[in-house]
Amino acid sequence: MPYAIAGVITHTDLAMSHSIEFNIAKVRQLIREAEKKYGRSPGSVRLIAASKAHPASLIRDVAAAGVRDVGENYLQEALAKQAQLLDLPLIWHFIGPIQSNKTRTIAQHFDWVHSVDRLKIAQRLSDQRPSGLPPLNICLQVNISGEVTKSGMPPDQVVEVAAAVSRLHGIAFRGLMAIPGPAPDFTRQRESFHQLAKIANRLRSEHPHLDTLSMGMSGDMEAAIAEGATMVRIGTRIFGPRSA
Numbered sequence: 001m002p003y004a005i006a007g008v009i010t011h012t013d014l015a016m017s018h019s020i021e022f023n024i025a026k027v028r029q030l031i032r033e034a035e036k037k038y039g040r041s042p043g044s045v046r047l048i049a050a051s052k053a054h055p056a057s058l059i060r061d062v063a064a065a066g067v068r069d070v071g072e073n074y075l076q077e078a079l080a081k082q083a084q085l086l087d088l089p090l091i092w093h094f095i096g097p098i099q100s101n102k103t104r105t106i107a108q109h110f111d112w113v114h115s116v117d118r119l120k121i122a123q124r125l126s127d128q129r130p131s132g133l134p135p136l137n138i139c140l141q142v143n144i145s146g147e148v149t150k151s152g153m154p155p156d157q158v159v160e161v162a163a164a165v166s167r168l169h170g171i172a173f174r175g176l177m178a179i180p181g182p183a184p185d186f187t188r189q190r191e192s193f194h195q196l197a198k199i200a201n202r203l204r205s206e207h208p209h210l211d212t213l214s215m216g217m218s219g220d221m222e223a224a225i226a227e228g229a230t231m232v233r234i235g236t237r238i239f240g241p242r243s244a
């Protein structure tokens with residue numbers, strides 16, 4: 001730590017050096033409280049650190065605080081960080097929009113892909129997953145808000161895409177993901193997440209092994225947990241605001 005070498009500890013240094021650990025402790029506490037309040041089993045919600053726009057050094061701090069799951073949105077940025085963190089046992093989640101010419105590299109370098117929004121992407125990830133690696137875990141991204149974001153497939157396509165995806169080798173179909181648009185209050189947030197949970201529940205009659213609902217970010221994690229999230233993707237509450 002630079003301040004140790006300089007021999008002078010300022011309040012800012014202390015705040016900076018402890019903030020990730022402190023923020024993660026707070027997020028974990030929020031998760032525990034929400035699990036309890038909404039009748040979820042303790043430990044049923046997994047924390048993914050969404051680290052876009054933040055450097056590898058901060059992911060090191062995240063890992064030091066005991067979080068192994070890291071979510072990245074942009075492939076080149078993710079690869080650069082991965083190359084700096086090879087010594088850590090991290091689990092890498094791809095959570096950003098996917099162009100088809102990026103699937104090969106994603107299939108080689110990630111453990112999870114949350115943002116599969118069309119069958120073609122799943123087929124390519126399946127074909128391109130290296131045979132020496134375990135199956136790539138995937139979630140289908142659903143556009144439940146209908147307008148705000150363009151990513152995600154319409155809810156009425158999910159059953160058909162899920163049927164096709166579940167037959168692919170090299171990938172393990174784990175569940176659904178959504179990024180609802182900003183909602184004015186907790187009730188409205190829950191309504192969005194409830195839509196995704198309902199789709200997942202219906203899917204389970206055909207796909208009983210589905211165990212993942214990837215939903216909830218810094219602003220709406222409690223509502224997501226109330227509606228059954230098993231993974232929350234948290235950026236700002238861990239790292240602070242993203243500049244630019």
Ligand SMILES: *Cc1c(COP(=O)(O)O)cnc(C)c1O
Pocket residue numbers: 050052073095096179217218219233234235236237
């Ligand atoms: C940036 C991002 C997050 C984290 O958002 P915060 O509001 O900073 O917690 C989660 N999921 C996806 C897909 C993101 O792009």
